[in-house]
Amino acid sequence: MASLNQIDVLKQQFSDFLRRKKYRITQERINILDRIAEIDDHFSADELYLHMNGQGDKVSRATIYSTLDLLTQCSILTKHRFQGESAHFELSSRMPHHDHLICTECGRIVEFREESIDAIRDRVADRLGFRPLHHSLQIFAVCHSPTTCVHNTSE
Numbered sequence: 064m065a066s067l068n069q070i071d072v073l074k075q076q077f078s079d080f081l082r083r084k085k086y087r088i089t090q091e092r093i094n095i096l097d098r099i100a101e102i103d104d105h106f107s108a109d110e111l112y113l114h115m116n117g118q119g120d121k122v123s124r125a126t127i128y129s130t131l132d133l134l135t136q137c138s139i140l141t142k143h144r145f146q147g148e149s150a151h152f153e154l155s156s157r158m159p160h161h162d163h164l165i166c167t168e169c170g171r172i173v174e175f176r177e178e179s180i181d182a183i184r185d186r187v188a189d190r191l192g193f194r195p196l197h198h199s200l201q202i203f204a205v206c207h208s209p210t211t212c213v214h215n216t217s218e
């Protein structure tokens with residue numbers, strides 16, 4: 064979980080953004096950011112909705128969707144499209160840059176860092192006359208064993 068101090072910095076960053084864009088700074092919006100820090104993982108809007116209402120927060124899906132959109136606009140959240148219908152989000156500050164491996168059977172998401180991928184990114188951009196900034200790589204695969212993937216029955 065993000066430390067208290069980090070959460071305060073994010074809240075300040077979010078309030079500044081809302082003020083600058085002339086959006087209202089509501090307790091509800093700030094509370095959503097608190098709950099996201101508790102999850103400390105990738106999540107979909109629906110998962111956040113269930114998490115919050117399970118904690119007794121009465122918050123509508125519409126508020127969750129609009130707040131996730133604002134948090135993505137100001138780069139506090141990173142939005143991923145892994146597969147399927149719904150986007151996944153995570154706090155941008157959670158982990159240094161990393162890539163994702165996604166099981167197409169059970170939807171398990173594993174994060175990894177692989178420096179040789181950074182080197183390939185830099186080399187390709189350089190060869191084509193670009194200055195690399197960042198990249199996003201998703202590897203779609205299936206879990207090896209039925210114990211890690213409930214949908215895998217190959218063993």
Ligand SMILES: [Zn+2]
Nearest residue numbers: 153161163174
């Ligand atoms: Zn991630």
Ligand SMILES: [Zn+2]
Nearest residue numbers: 166169206212
């Ligand atoms: Zn799996």
